[in-house]
Amino acid sequence: MSPLTTNDLKRIFQKLDMNGDDQVSLEELSWLLERIGVQFSQTELESFVGKPSLNLDEFLFFYESISKHSGNNEDEYNEKDQDEVEVEVEEIIIDIVKVFKVFDQNDDRFISCEELQRVLIRLGLMVENSDRDCKSMINAFDANFDGKLDFEEFKSMMLHTSS
Structure with missing residues (x-):
């Protein structure tokens, strides 16, 4: 399996956007994170995201931030x-x-x-x-x-x- 592509993330965004408003709410995002085993309290998620919902570009940035945060950066570990x-x-x-x-x-x-x-x-x-x-x-x-x-x-x- 390779990392998620932009097209993969766009499809996920569309599936999460259950009401079709081109925004993913924190509740929708929280649902996805729980499904894949990533635990954030509602307060942590609100603090991390900084707003009540994300558009596609913000969702892509969120994924990138999470990916970088969980990646192995040697300088960080040193x-x-x-x-x-x-x-x-x-x-x-x-x-x-x-x-x-x-x-x-x-x-x-x-x-x-x-x-x-x-x-x-x-x-x-x-x-x-x-x-x-x-x-x-x-x-x-x-x-x-x-x-x-x-x-x-x-x-x-x-x-x-x-x-």
Whole structure:
């Protein structure tokens, strides 16, 4: 899986804009963040965004800010002590566990092609009847070639795509 493209983000924005006003409210944004396992309190989200809703350009900027914030910037880590880095790593792993649970819809501790496809369709990142894309995404990180991702394979995929 590669990072989200501008077109992917535009489709997500359109799906989130449930009332069609070309704005994504904090409630709509919060709903998405919860679905992908990112936790913000309403106060934190309001403080971070600074307004009650976002237009498309602001939404794209928000995604870019979140992506940069969670990326691995060596200069940033050089300034931090070991305890801070360990806490950040723990938080990233906790977030990956939450995201894994979103994809593992039947709780069998694996992500199948069907589960991956359902979540990507729900997020507007994929159209129905394109399971070939899901198979190739899974195969790229399926270390034991069983056709599905266990948590370690999923974690490898998530850490690979964020770097």
